[in-house]
Amino acid sequence: MTLGLSLSAHALSAQLLRIGLVLGLLAIGAGARAEIELSGVDEIVAANVRAFLTIDDEGCDADQSMVRRQFAAAPAQIESALQAYGYYAAAVESSLEVGEGCWTAVFRIEPGERVLIRNLDVRVDGAASTDAAFIAAQNNSPLRTGAPLRHFQYEALKQQFQNLARDRGYASARFTANRIDIYPLELTADVTLHFESGDRYRFGEVVVEQNILREDFVTNFVQIKPGDPYDNALLTSTYVALTDSGYFDVIDVRPQPPDHENRTIDVTMALGGVPRRLINYGVGFSTDTGPRFRFGRNIRRWNERGHQLGVNAQLSPVVSEVTAIYRYPVGDPRYEWVSFDGGIKRENTDTAESETLAFGARRVVERPSGWSRTQLMSLLIEDFEVGGQEGRSRLLMPELDWSRLRTDSAVRPSHGSKTDFELRVAGDTLGSDTSFIQAVASTKWITSLSNRARVIARGRLGVTWEDDFEDLPPSVRFFAGGDTSIRGYEFKSLGPTDAAGQVIGGSRIAVASIEYEHPIRERWSFAVFVDSGNAFTNGDFDAKTSAGIGTRWLSPLGPIRLDIGVPINDPEHGARIHVSLGPDL
Numbered sequence: 001m002t003l004g005l006s007l008s009a010h011a012l013s014a015q016l017l018r019i020g021l022v023l024g025l026l027a028i029g030a031g032a033r034a035e036i037e038l039s040g041v042d043e044i045v046a047a048n049v050r051a052f053l054t055i056d057d058e059g060c061d062a063d064q065s066m067v068r069r070q071f072a073a074a075p076a077q078i079e080s081a082l083q084a085y086g087y088y089a090a091a092v093e094s095s096l097e098v099g100e101g102c103w104t105a106v107f108r109i110e111p112g113e114r115v116l117i118r119n120l121d122v123r124v125d126g127a128a129s130t131d132a133a134f135i136a137a138q139n140n141s142p143l144r145t146g147a148p149l150r151h152f153q154y155e156a157l158k159q160q161f162q163n164l165a166r167d168r169g170y171a172s173a174r175f176t177a178n179r180i181d182i183y184p185l186e187l188t189a190d191v192t193l194h195f196e197s198g199d200r201y202r203f204g205e206v207v208v209e210q211n212i213l214r215e216d217f218v219t220n221f222v223q224i225k226p227g228d229p230y231d232n233a234l235l236t237s238t239y240v241a242l243t244d245s246g247y248f249d250v251i252d253v254r255p256q257p258p259d260h261e262n263r264t265i266d267v268t269m270a271l272g273g274v275p276r277r278l279i280n281y282g283v284g285f286s287t288d289t290g291p292r293f294r295f296g297r298n299i300r301r302w303n304e305r306g307h308q309l310g311v312n313a314q315l316s317p318v319v320s321e322v323t324a325i326y327r328y329p330v331g332d333p334r335y336e337w338v339s340f341d342g343g344i345k346r347e348n349t350d351t352a353e354s355e356t357l358a359f360g361a362r363r364v365v366e367r368p369s370g371w372s373r374t375q376l377m378s379l380l381i382e383d384f385e386v387g388g389q390e391g392r393s394r395l396l397m398p399e400l401d402w403s404r405l406r407t408d409s410a411v412r413p414s415h416g417s418k419t420d421f422e423l424r425v426a427g428d429t430l431g432s433d434t435s436f437i438q439a440v441a442s443t444k445w446i447t448s449l450s451n452r453a454r455v456i457a458r459g460r461l462g463v464t465w466e467d468d469f470e471d472l473p474p475s476v477r478f479f480a481g482g483d484t485s486i487r488g489y490e491f492k493s494l495g496p497t498d499a500a501g502q503v504i505g506g507s508r509i510a511v512a513s514i515e516y517e518h519p520i521r522e523r524w525s526f527a528v529f530v531d532s533g534n535a536f537t538n539g540d541f542d543a544k545t546s547a548g549i550g551t552r553w554l555s556p557l558g559p560i561r562l563d564i565g566v567p568i569n570d571p572e573h574g575a576r577i578h579v580s581l582g583p584d585l
Contacts, residue, residue, distance in 0.1 A: 034060050034067075034102055040109035045085050049109075052081035060102035071096045071105055078107060086149035087111040088184040114148040118188035122157070126170070128197030133164050149189045154180060161195045169230025169265060171258035172198035201230045204256075204264030210271035213247060214304045218271070220333050221245055230255075230265050241334050242271065246300060249274045276301050286580040288482045288491040292316035302326075306333060318491065321345035335366040349492045351503045352386035352474040374401040382473040387502035393473040396431040399424040407446075407585050412554055414448040418585045424476075434471035438464040440509075444585060454525075456515040456584070460485075460533075464507040469537070477505030478535040480544070483580045485511055486531040488546030488565030490576070495535035506535035510543075523554040529563070544569050550578075558582060 036056050038046045050056050054077065055070035075092045082090045089112035097104045120143055128134045141157045142150075158178060165173035177194040206224050208215070221241040223234045235253050242251045250272025258265050281295045298310035307328040314321055323343030330336050338361070345356045360378040367373065376399040383392050400423045407416030422440040426432040440462040448454050462478055469477075481489035495505045511533030519525045532545040550563035563578040 034058060034062075035104040037104065037106045038109065039107070041082075041111055045082065045087075045111070048084060049078050049081040049107075052077045055105055064098070064103075067103060068096070074105065074107065078109065082109070082111055084151045086114040086116075086151075086189075088115050088182060089113060089187065113187055115182060115184070115187050115189050117143065117145055117147050117149055117191055118183075118186075119190040120145045121191065122193045124161070124195045124197060125176075126173070126197035127200045128165070128168075128170055128173070128195070131164075131168065131197075131200075133168060134161070134197075137161065137164060143191060149180070149182075149191075151180070154191060154193070158193065161193075165195075165197060167232035169201040170197040170199075171201045171263075171265065172260060174198075199263050201258055201263045201265050202226075203228050203230055204259060204262065204266040206267045206269075208269045208271065210248075210269075210273070212271065212273035212301065212304075213306055217304070217306055217329075217333065220329075222269070224267055235267070238269075242269075245306075245333070247273060247306065274300055284581050286483050287576075287578045288484075288580075289316040289318040292319075305329075318349060319345070319347050330363070331365075335368075337364045338362070339364070347474070350490060351479060351492050351495075351505070352384060354382055354384040354386075354474050356380060356382040356473075356475060369404075370406060371402055371404045374399075374403075376401065380473070380475065382475055384473045386474050386477070387498045387504040388500060389470055389498075389504065391471070391473070393471060394431070394433050395426045395473070395476070397424045397426045398430075405585060410583060412559060413446050413584055414452075414454070415446060416585050417443065417445045419443045428467075434467055436464055436466035436472065436476070438462070438476060446584060452519050454517040456517060457513065458484075459512040460509060462509040466507060469507055472505075472507075474505060478507065478509035479503070479505050480509060480511055480533055480535045483561075483563075483578045486513075486533060486544055486546055486565075487529070487548055487563050487578050488531070488567040488573075488576050489544065494544055496537045496540070506537045508537065508541075509533070509535045510541065517552060525552040526550075527552060527561075527563070529565075531565070548575070555581075559584060 036050065036053065038049060041049065053074055055067065055074050058067055058070060071094070075094060078092050079090055091110040091112065093108040095106045097106065122138055122141070122143065124134050124138070137157065137160045142153050143157060158175070162173075174196055175194065176196050177192050179192050181190040181192070183189065203224050203226050206222065206226055208218055208222065210218060221238065223238045223241065228234075235255065239251055239253045242248050248271045250270070252270040254268050256266040256268060276299055278298045278300055279296070281293070283291065283293055285291050293315045294313070296310060296312040298308065300308055302309050305328065307326070309326050311322070311324045313323075321343055323341055325339055325341040327337055327339040330338050340361050342359045345358065347354050358378060358380050360376055362374055362376040365373045378397050378399060380395040380397065381392070382395075384390070402421045403419065405416075405418050407413040409416075420440075420442045422438075424438050425436075427435045440460070442458075442460040444456070444458040446454055446456050464472070464476070464478070466472060478495065479492035480486050480494035482491035486494060493503060495503045498504050511531070513529060513531040515527055515529035517525050517527040527550040528548070529550065530545065530547045532543055534542055534544050536542065545568045546565045547568060548563055548565035550561060553560045558581060561578070561580045564575050565578060566575045567573050
């Protein structure tokens, strides 16, 4: 005769809830911990057994009668724990040893053969039967005919069906059959899971409550359209779009109870605006620029159409600049902007001095792929002195830039990359004093190893095709050396020289770096690096290489880097210390 055992979904769920405590459970005794010895099962099953054992909660100073009662209940608890993994023919030998001051419980487990799934009947009916998400859930489930029975896998599939129904708008979904029939003598089980999804509901009325910006402008950020199939992912993408816009600091996107008669789900959004004016300031230091002070005043909502106005300034002994920018969204405001800017900049390095007046108009389009494209027309008027050359240059330059930033952390990424491509053109027929074409590619790449160490690589390549190099201002010439170029050399101190030996920059550049960073404490790490490259003209490439060590501190203000770089090609220059603060990408 075949013996059958049917477990209801409710009873089984209550029993298996304890499995989730396997890795996180810490039983805290009143005194010293007693010892529980388990043998005969692997670590995963043993951990689940401990989660079921109530005697594991008792300490050495527990009442002896309580310990013996818990010990007597332990075999049944062990059997329940083993059944969760499909062991229904287990045998348990146990002994309790009471010594001076404490006790030890020993359990020798013979799990026996596992129950295997004989028949697997998983079915989704209703509109969800053709839903790709439900089909993928079934295909990816480890439940298989002939596989060992693991109750938690069955529960996981049930929960996944319920979560998908909630997230994808099957508001009347229910299980019409959900049970496991176990036959211990045959070591087999029949699994039945029938899910009736009903109809997929659609978005109903979408109400946006705000008095910050024009209604037709705000709706551009809302990815939800009445009548579309309900999808919780669209609520999430709408929330992200509203957050990324920078206009709102209170965002409450909330679905309403389903309307079963009309098969719809209404959505309400309550939005609160960020303060219109934002003032920011800060101080920093790097060996390239010395101490610097930064100040900005920005109006984040100039009008109801989302226009923005800002003035930003940076002061340092090497680079000082003041820039004003007017920015407004066009097309899809999530991805497209137009801005007009103007400013003055003064740069004073050991190589060159320049004063620049610049105006620009640009259109920025951010692609879903992560790439950002910038079309720019800039006017540059620059007075300069570099080497023995002095001059004034007027450049009207169309530019095209592509950039992409991928990172898993804005502060200290474990994996990430930053890539930039720039192309600019100037011509005397377009109103410039000289003609040239310039292309620059730069990248930085970060990856982590199994020991939390990081490998950081970067490179920069640039080339200029020009009519007369001497007519180019320093801002479009290439120089090497400094914190983010070739450490061990001063900021912009490397490049071709004139007859007097003064660095005048080059029409080409090639720089590369590799760095290994090893953690030594929670917020500290040690680094070794090699940098190499130079600016040059035509084929006259004289690579300069440096190597060094450094330390990194993840401060509350961001990563602070201190490096000591030694110029390999010019040892007479001695080592140089580099200090910098800012994000890695």
